[in-house]
Amino acid sequence: NAGVTQTPKFRVLKTGQSMTLLCAQDMNHEYMYWYRQDPGMGLRLIHYSVGEGTTAKGEVPDGYNVSRLKKQNFLLGLESAAPSQTSVYFCASKVLAGVGLADTQYFGPGTRLTVL
Amino acid sequence: GENVEQHPSTLSVQEGDSAVIKCTYSDSASNYFPWYKQELGKRPQLIIDIRSNVGEKKDQRIAVTLNKTAKHFSLHITETQPEDSAVYFCAASRVLFSSGSARQLTFGSGTQLTVLP
Numbered sequence: 001n002a003g004v005t006q007t008p009k010f011r012v013l014k015t016g017q018s019m020t021l022l023c024a025q026d027m028n029h030e031y032m033y034w035y036r037q038d039p040g041m042g043l044r045l046i047h048y049s050v051g052e053g054t055t056a057k058g059e060v061p062d063g064y065n066v067s068r069l070k071k072q073n074f075l076l077g078l079e080s081a082a083p084s085q086t087s088v089y090f091c092a093s094k095v096l097a098g099v100g101l102a103d104t105q106y107f108g109p110g111t112r113l114t115v116l
Numbered sequence: 117g118e119n120v121e122q123h124p125s126t127l128s129v130q131e132g133d134s135a136v137i138k139c140t141y142s143d144s145a146s147n148y149f150p151w152y153k154q155e156l157g158k159r160p161q162l163i164i165d166i167r168s169n170v171g172e173k174k175d176q177r178i179a180v181t182l183n184k185t186a187k188h189f190s191l192h193i194t195e196t197q198p199e200d201s202a203v204y205f206c207a208a209s210r211v212l213f214s215s216g217s218a219r220q221l222t223f224g225s226g227t228q229l230t231v232l233p
Contacts, residue, residue: 033221040125042205042223043160058220059117090159094219103148103209103219107159 002026004108006091012114013081021076021111023091030096032074033058033105034066036087043090049074081115088112118143120208122224129196130232137227139206140188146208148219149182149189154203154226163204164191196231203228 007022023032030051035043045058049068063085065077074093078085092105119142129135141149150165166173166180166189173180177196182189193200206224 031219040225042120042122042225043221044223045220048220059222103165104150104162105219105221107161109159 004091004093004106006089006108006111008111009109010112012116013078014116015082017081018077018079019081019113020078021089021091021113023074023076023093023108024072025074025091025093025106025108026072027093027095027106028071029093029106030071031094032068033092033094034064034074034076035090035092036060036085037090037110038087046076046089081113083115086113086115118146118208118210118220118222120206120222120224122206122227124227125225126228126230128230128232131196131198133196135191135193135196135200135229135231137191137204137206137229138188139190139208139224140186141208141222142187143208143210143222144187145210146222147211148209149180150207150209150221151180151191152205152207152223154205156202160205193229196229198231198233201229201231 004025033048034046047066049055052071055066067075089111091108094105122139147168152160153163154160179192203226207221209219209221
């Protein structure tokens with residue numbers, strides 16, 4: 001199993017450009033998450049999905065859109081990139097389980113995005 | 117929403133000494149507290165977790181304690197080794213009731229642990 005993978009690993013954008021980050025998992029996990037990591041601020045949740053075709057906003061959703069057309073993929077889109085979106089983006093996934101069971105989130109390797 | 121504070125932001129210890137990292141949380145509904153280790157340029161990886169019905173959990177050189185009343189939890193690493201050097205994140209989590217067993221993790225700001233040989 002590859003686990004959680006992310007594409008691309010690095011990207012440089014100019015202000016106003018758009019791009020899509022792809023997260024894929026082969027663990028048949030129901031839940032998927034997008035986080036951003038900035039120095040001194042830990043990881044903050046952007047959007048999440050509890051199943052195919054469903055998405056919801058997290059802590060910092062502004063400027064991002066997401067889609068979950070297939071269970072194994074979770075896409076993060078930036079329609080008009082801004083320098084404030086320079087960050088490292090991590091995707092994570094979690095198995096569907098009863099409350100109190102199997103709560104571990106598994107992270108992808110990250111995408112380093114720079115917006116000039 | 118949940119707020120997690122983590123201290124210290126940096127910690128240096130001599131090899132073989134113990135290291136302690138502390139976190140506080142604000143939402144009394146949080147009931148799951150994982151700790152992640154992130155090496156430079158790598159992804160966060162779970163090292164230990166604890167649920168609110170347990171006060172302490174240990175896994176070899178790593179232990180976590182939880183005080184629900186005071187809303188704080190701590191990571192203890194004994195007999196530290198150079199390979200323990202990394203950034204450690206605490207997190208607090210509650211179930212998103214409208215979404216079944218989905219959980220939202222709120223992370224602390226991280227502690228850079230350096231183990232000096």
